[in-house]
Amino acid sequence: MDTILKVQNIEKYYGNKGNVMKAIDNISFEVERGEYIGIMGASGSGKTTLLNCISTIDTVTSGHIFINDQDITSLKSKKLSKFRREQLGFIFQDFNLLDTLTAYENIALALTIMNIPAGEIHQRVHEVADKLMITSVLNKFPYQISGGQKQRVASARAIVTNPSLILADEPTGALDSKSAKMLLESMETLNQEMQATILMVTHDAFTASYCKKILFIKDGKIFTELIRGNDTRKQFFNQIIEIVALLGGDNSDVI
Template sequence: MDDTILRVDDIQKFYGNKGNLTKAVDHISFSVRKGEFLGIMGSSGSGKTTLLNCISTIDTVTSGHIYVEGKDITTLHGSQLADFRGKKLGFIFQDFNLLDTLTAYENISLALSIAGTKPSEIQKRVPQIAKALNIQEVLNKYPYQMSGGQQQRVAAARAMVTNPAMVLADEPTGALDSNSSRMLLTMLTELNEQLAATILMVTHDAFSASYCHRILFIKDGQVFNELHRGTDTRKDFFAKILEVVSVLGGEQNDLI
């Protein structure tokens, strides 16, 4: 049985015109299996965020194809695109993006409402995801009444409640202190292991990347290297990531 969730097939993304052409993504191909935790690493300007934006349909590819659960998403337009984003993708942002005037329950249920889920199904699913993420006690609280960690989990619940094919995280620890970063990365690991979430995380941080199963290193819009964690401890995997980062060269400080 083919458990491929995502297949990126020879995509390119160019900006500018012939006189001044930037190849942000230059012939990239890879696949992601269901339940995989994939990291995408690279320095600023490497093309990693553009790649994620193409997968999330925020950006359109110049050429090539992207398949999610076998469907070519590069052919979607208008309401089909909105439907795909609402039902197939979950997003985790570094600043949580919770709505201050809504309770945790309302923030989580909003994702289902937008996807057109029946109220009876919403009443069933929100408590289920809250239990899985251990946030039942904050469902009736507003964001300002919660700790940072609780807000993180509410944001993750919102991302997961629609049962998305993939959860996308762009530099999710970028604005967090080390303790909050560890909490978020531990939570992403829980989502991956306990809820079988397929996660794609863009990061320039080797410590964050060490939580992943596999890492694609992007340089100048192309896949420069790939690392599999396998049976390595996170500490050993971290050391291997740093080795690749040193070979990548360039903006060392931006990658560590």
């Protein structure tokens, strides 16, 4: 198997000597190329801190994180920025599109920074836009398109650089149910047709049911994992709900 991400015994502490909080408590796991993994847990469980450490937004207190065998916990600022730009793709809850750029320009920006030739940029932007069914909005500005279209533009921006790993933080959190379903189907397409490796934090069981595997976090530790296998999405959804109940969560928060 081709291991993209290897998390080894990471811990994360916040606070000072008088008031220390352990957000991540000795977590280890691996992600293989082409996997689509969800991370779930109650508020305060450590799931967002975990994603922030993997995404290099935050740093670990101890342990190591390897992406393509590169120990990102040892990279300094300049090399870390380059690594983040070339190896990681991000999908945020609030889109993070630049209002003064068209959808096309938002998607193309990272390629432009990487000095990709204009002809190749055009081809790659249109290929990913076609996959995500947003070709018709490429010449529009973010204020001219719907929330669902904005999030698919953000998804296109995340995948267009061919990153090793896509990190999604509550990607459906700001969307209505119809837009969320369209986005999740688009992310499924990225995973199945473009072999995108996706790691997604979500509190929502419906969103999580599109994943192939779920890691459940409790009190900064991995509580359990759930693999979809050959189950239907509905069967997987029901299993997710059962584990949420075991975690002591409120089902109304995850449906």
